[in-house]
Amino acid sequence: MTASRRQFLRFGATLAAAPALISTARGQSRPVLKAGDQKGGLRALLESADALKGIGYDIQWTEFPAAAPLAEALNAGAVDCGPIGDAPAIFALAAGTRIKLIGANRSDPYGTAILVRPDSPLKTAADLKGKSIGTNRGSIGHFVTLKALASAGLKPEDTNIRFLPPADTKLALTNGSVDAWATWEPYTAMAETSGHARVLVSGRGLWSGLSYLAATDAALAAKRAVLADFLQRVVRAQVWSYEHVAEFSATLARIIGISPEAARLQFERRHTTWQPIDASLVAIQQQTADFYLKSGLLKQRLEVASTFDTRFELPT
Incomplete structure (x- = not known):
């Protein structure tokens, strides 16, 4: 059993959501959207x-600590959709996960960062030479x-990169x-x-800040109307959240x-906005995929244009 699979089993938790708006054929039960989530x-x-008032389908939530176990759940069909960053989406797609990216948002990349202990002597990225990074x-x-x-x-081999889930890496950083x-x-x-860590290198200037709502091919074939409604509700709720910062942060x-x-800190500094999937966004995603290829993490070039489903509209 892989580490990500163990995370999926450990952190999975389901929640049925609310009542009705999308109609189903007579005699059929209400659709169920199996929604993955990160934290x-x-x-x-x-x-x-x-934003769940009056929906015509039920939602079963499954929470994951990171994108890797979420991607594994998407691949297994255990969830229909879920939020995933641009880099892990590329990794999942290159591994053959049958998903499409149906909605895109962009955030300030600052909080995607390399952290060190508060008393660490490391000051810059160059100081990571010979060091271990989880x-x-x-x-x-x-x-x-x-x-x-x-x-x-520096090259990756100039450091010791250790692949660990967030909880394990946090502990590893704390204990040295x-x-x-x-x-x-x-x-x-x-x-x-x-007070357990400080930012050594932030993602500004390094990462695009792009993340997506991904959906499985099977869910797109069977639940397109549900997914379209879900995405619209997420986008409207995002707008609401920045108009009600204190209330949302408490929830x-x-x-x-x-x-x-x-x-509140992580929410306010993200400044997340949903945006159309257009040619410029696809080009940025292609640059990320090409960087992974150059780094040796992809075995062959991934043409990202085909990994998007651009037929989902954002609310006006």
Whole structure:
């Protein structure tokens, strides 16, 4: 059993959501959307904005600590859709996961960062030479690590990159088993506000800040109307969240079990906005895929244009 599969089993939790708007054929039961989530983000967003009122399908939520186990669940058909960063989406698609990217958002990349202990002597990316860095393989943390090393004239083999899930890497950083932790929000804000870590290198200038809502090919064939409605509700809820920062941050803290201070910090500095999947966005995604190819993490070039489904509209 893989580490990501163990995470899927350990962290999986289901929640049935609310009543009716999309109609189903007479005699059929209501559709069920199996929605994956990372650290409760989408669920908190929708519940805070009261965006699940009147839906015509049920939602079964499954929470994951990172993109890797979420991608594995998508590949297995255990979930229909879920949020995933650009780099792990590429990793999953290159591995043959049958998904399409149906919605895109962009955030300030600061919180996708390489962290060190507060008393660490490391000051810049160049100081990572010969040091150990913990992160998830194929994650946006892994991507930022490779970009940070390249910006400092270093190669991956100049460091010791250890692939660990977030909880294990956090512990390894605390006890000194690794020198640095490459991670993302809300883990960055949690580590900062608890005093356990500081940002050595932020993702600004290194990562695009792009993330997606991905859906399986099977779900797209059977539940397209449900997915379209779900995406519209997520986008509207995102707009609401930045108009009600305190309220949303409190709900986020409660649902994902972190401090209100960390919840608000990671939310406010993200400045997440959903945007159309256009040619410029696809080009940025292709650059990320080509960087992974150059880094040796992909065996052959991934043509990303075919991995998008552009027929989903955003609310006006």
